[in-house]
Amino acid sequence: xxxxxxxxxxxxxxxxxxxxxxxxxxxxxxxxxxxxxxxxxxxxxxxxxxxxxxxxxxxxxxxxxxxxxxxxxxxxxxxxxxxxxxxxxxxxxxxxxxxxxxxxxxxxxxxxxxxxxxxxxxxxxxxxxxxxxxxxxxxxxxxxxxxxxxxxxxxxxxxxxxxxxxxxxxxxxxxxxxxxxxxxxxxxxxxxxxxxxxxxxxxxxxxxxxxxxxxxxxxxxxxxxxxxxxxxxxxxxxxxxxxxxxxxxxxxxxxxxxxxxxxxxxxxxxxxxxxxx
Numbered sequence: 683x684x685x686x687x688x689x690x691x692x693x694x695x696x697x698x699x700x701x702x703x704x705x706x707x708x709x710x711x712x713x714x715x716x717x718x719x720x721x722x723x724x725x726x727x728x729x730x731x732x733x734x735x736x737x738x739x740x741x742x743x744x745x746x747x748x749x750x751x752x753x754x755x756x757x758x759x760x761x762x763x764x765x766x767x768x769x770x771x772x773x774x775x776x777x778x779x780x781x782x783x784x785x786x787x788x789x790x791x792x793x794x795x796x797x798x799x800x801x802x803x804x805x806x807x808x809x810x811x812x813x814x815x816x817x818x819x820x821x822x823x824x825x826x827x828x829x830x831x832x833x834x835x836x837x838x839x840x841x842x843x844x845x846x847x848x849x850x851x852x853x854x855x856x857x858x859x860x861x862x863x864x865x866x867x868x869x870x871x872x873x874x875x876x877x878x879x880x881x882x883x884x885x886x887x888x889x890x891x892x893x894x895x896x897x898x899x900x901x902x903x904x905x906x907x908x909x910x911x912x913x914x915x916x917x918x919x920x921x922x923x924x925x926x927x928x929x930x931x932x933x934x935x936x937x938x939x940x941x942x943x944x945x946x947x948x949x950x951x952x953x954x955x956x957x958x959x
Contacts, residue, residue: 689782698724698755706741710908713749722754724753727780727787731758732765743787754782756792759834760819762812763799769815773797776819778831793832793865795819798921804871804919807838807849809911813856817900820860832865834859835886840869841876841920842940843930845914847885847947854889855956859900864890869922877921881936881944892956906954956959 687695699712699719705912709725712718719725725746727739743754760769760775776794783789796815801808816833823829833856837849857864893903925931926942932944937943952958 690923690950694722696753698753700724700726700757701739704736706738706745709742710745710749711736712728713745713751719751721750724751724755726755726757727783727789728756728758729786729789731761731784733775733778733782733856734787735782739787741874747788750792754787755799756787756789756794757833759793759795759797760815761799761802761810762796762815762834769796769811772813773818773822776816777822779826780823780831784829787843791830791832793834794823795833797834797836800872801838802836802870804838807845807914807917807919808876809852809915810887811845813907814909814923817856817860818858820862824861833860834865834928835882836870837868838870839914839917840920840924841882842923842927842937842943844881844947845920846922847944848914848950850882850885851947851951852907852914853890854862854886855893855898855907855910856888857892859898859903859953870919873924875926876924877942879925879936880934881940883928886959889951889956892951892958895959896957898954898956906956909954910951 683699687693692785701709727743730736758779760766760770761770766772766775771839776796780794782793783792796812798808798812822850823831837844837846839849864886867886868878888931928937
């Protein structure tokens with residue numbers, strides 16, 4: 683990771699270690715100002731499902747605090763259809779997670795909200811009432827806390843599909859309306875080399891910026907969100923392509939097919955009232 687940001691011309695960019703192994707020994711071993719994690723870097727210490735804490739993560743949090751690391755990320759959201767029940771119970775869990783993450787691990791950045799097991803597993807595209815529940819979580823945190831929180835961009839449909847970009851657009855209109863930051867964009871259940879391309883990250887920022895520049899509010903954005911929702915609600919996720927099939931990583935541009943899909947969806951959003959530059 684250090685070498686990657688150096689090659690990208692951003693050697694000072696903060697990085698966060700993602701705990702593939704949650705053993706404290708593994709996470710602590712990454713601390714090294716010369717070759718590993720610097721004090722300006724951080725670690726993902728997530729509140730576990732059912733709002734459980736983990737001893738190894740607690741140990742790691744203490745060591746990182748003593749090391750001087752200020753970045754601790756709470757990477758979890760409430761899951762409707764699981765322990766917390768339906769969307770109403772998930773709202774409570776979505777608000778509780780960042781609070782508990784701060785109290786126990788001293789997490790300072792969170793991605794939270796409400797998702798559904800069927801969507802996360804890639805079974806079908808779900809919009810309501812998940813979007814409503816997620817909005818309630820973000821508005822509650824925005825109004826009553828200083829929490830820095832993000833909305834996860836996880837379309838169920840795969841790369842190089844119209845449905846993928848519409849799913850993304852919904853979330854990237856929703857996020858700024860509810861005071862949320864944007865989190866890394868990828869397919870919910872990606873295949874090998876089919877998780878994301880640079881186009882989706884650019885699309886994510888374009889849509890959220892257009893939302894703000896268009897002066898949209900929760901009230902006047904409702905028609906746009908409903909129109910987009912009708913296109914994808916309840917559908918089976920659309921199969922897509924791999925990175926190599928839809929994006930030129932050398933020339934840094936999408937394939938002709940993906941560019942045409944992108945232009946089509948962007949025009950649809952423009953016709954609905956979003957103002958792109």
